Amino acid sequence: SAVISQKPSRDICQRGTSLTIQCQVDSQVTMMFWYRQQPGQSLTLIATANQGSEATYESGFVIDKFPISRPNLTFSTLTVSNMSPEDSSIYLCSVSAGVGNIQYFGAGTRLSVL
Amino acid sequence: AQTVTQSQPEMSVQEAETVTLSCTYDTSESNYYLFWYKQPPSRQMILVIRQEAYKQQNATENRFSVNFQKAAKSFSLKISDSQLGDTAMYFCAFWTGANSKLTFGKGITLSVRP
Numbered sequence: 290s291a292v293i294s295q296k297p298s299r300d301i302c303q304r305g306t307s308l309t310i311q312c313q314v315d316s317q318v319t320m321m322f323w324y325r326q327q328p329g330q331s332l333t334l335i336a337t338a339n340q341g342s343e344a345t346y347e348s349g350f351v352i353d354k355f356p357i358s359r360p361n362l363t364f365s366t367l368t369v370s371n372m373s374p375e376d377s378s379i380y381l382c383s384v385s386a387g388v389g390n391i392q393y394f395g396a397g398t399r400l401s402v403l
Numbered sequence: 404a405q406t407v408t409q410s411q412p413e414m415s416v417q418e419a420e421t422v423t424l425s426c427t428y429d430t431s432e433s434n435y436y437l438f439w440y441k442q443p444p445s446r447q448m449i450l451v452i453r454q455e456a457y458k459q460q461n462a463t464e465n466r467f468s469v470n471f472q473k474a475a476k477s478f479s480l481k482i483s484d485s486q487l488g489d490t491a492m493y494f495c496a497f498w499t500g501a502n503s504k505l506t507f508g509k510g511i512t513l514s515v516r517p
Contacts (some may be wrong), residue, residue, distance in 0.1 A: 320503070331494065331509045379446060383505075390436050390498045392505055394448035 291316055291386040295395030302372055302402050309368045310398045312382030317362035322383040322392065323355070332381065338365050372402045405430045407497050409508035416485045417516050423470075424480045424511050426495030435499040437471065437478045442510075443491040451493070454478065482513075490515045 292315040302308050312321065320339055324332040335355055336344040344357040359365045369376050382395040406429045416422040428437070439451040454462045454471050461469050466483045482489055495508040 322504075329492070329512070331507045334504060337504070381448065383448075385503075390503075391438070391450055391453060392498075393450070394440075397446040399446070 290391075291318060291384050291393040293382055293384060293393055293395040295382050295398060297398055298396060299399040300401070302400065304373055304402060306372055307368055307370045308372065308400060309366050310380055310382070312365045312367070312395055314363045314384050314386075316386065318384040318386050319362070320385045321359065321365045322385070323357065323365075323367045324381040324383060326379040326381060326397070328379065335367070335380075369400065372400075374402045376400065377402045405432075405497055405499060405502075405506045407495050407506050407508035409495050409511050411511050412509070413512040413514070415514045415516060416482075418485055418487060420485050421481060421483045422485055422513065424482070424493055424495075424513065426478045426480070426508055428476050428478060428495070428497050428506075430476070430497065430499060432499040432501055435497060437469075438496040438498070438505070439467070439469070439478075439480045440494045440496060440507075441489075441491045442494065443488075448494075452480065485515045487515050487517060489513060 294313040296311045323335040326332045334347050335350045336346045338344040338357050338359040340359050340362050356368045380398045383392045408427045435456045437454045441449045441451045452462050452464045452467050468481045470479045492510045492512050494510045497506045
């Protein structure tokens with residue numbers, strides 16, 4: 290299994306600013322994932338972050354808006370840039386660890402943009 | 404493309420009763436994994452149960468069991484002796500090596516009544 294610490298747990302931000310979300314894992318993992326989730330809705334994959342390579346973004350998400358860093362095998366950050374109220378959502382970090390392709394999730398960051 | 408369908412948006416069950424949550428999926432892959440995740444109001448996504456497609460035996464984890472019908476591409480979750488702590492949103496998810504990503508259903512909100 291894997292234990293994931295995600296910070297901050299919530300934040301309220303002003304339009305036009307940026308927020309960086311941190312994801313720390315208690316073990317080395319190859320693949321880390323960033324998701325967005327509207328309350329009561331399903332998860333939408335933003336990007337996959339592998340250590341040592343550029344993140345792979347899903348359709349509808351671009352690096353300029355959601356830059357991701359993956360400096361080592363236990364840590365990643367997601368930045369939400371130039372925020373607008375439409376970016377208000379829950380952002381979740383996830384890792385693939387252990388056998389059977391199980392993904393483990395952080396507790397999420399609830400972002401509100403005013 | 405892989406798709407996961409959860410057609411029931413919400414269900415309610417009396418405490419101590421049994422409830423079954425439905426999930427169907429579509430894929431052309433022969434080897435894949437299926438998952439049920441639970442997301443309580445605290446937002447933490449928790450793995451409930453996992454099923455490998457090549458295993459005919461249905462997975463079981465304490466009060467949670469699945470009915471995996473590969474030919475019908477059906478993967479339902481049965482919760483026995485429902486408890487108040489089972490109140491959560493439940494997501495069915497699907498993983499293949501073809502894209503190494505989890506595909507989630509829309510989720511179902513389960514309420515356990517005292």
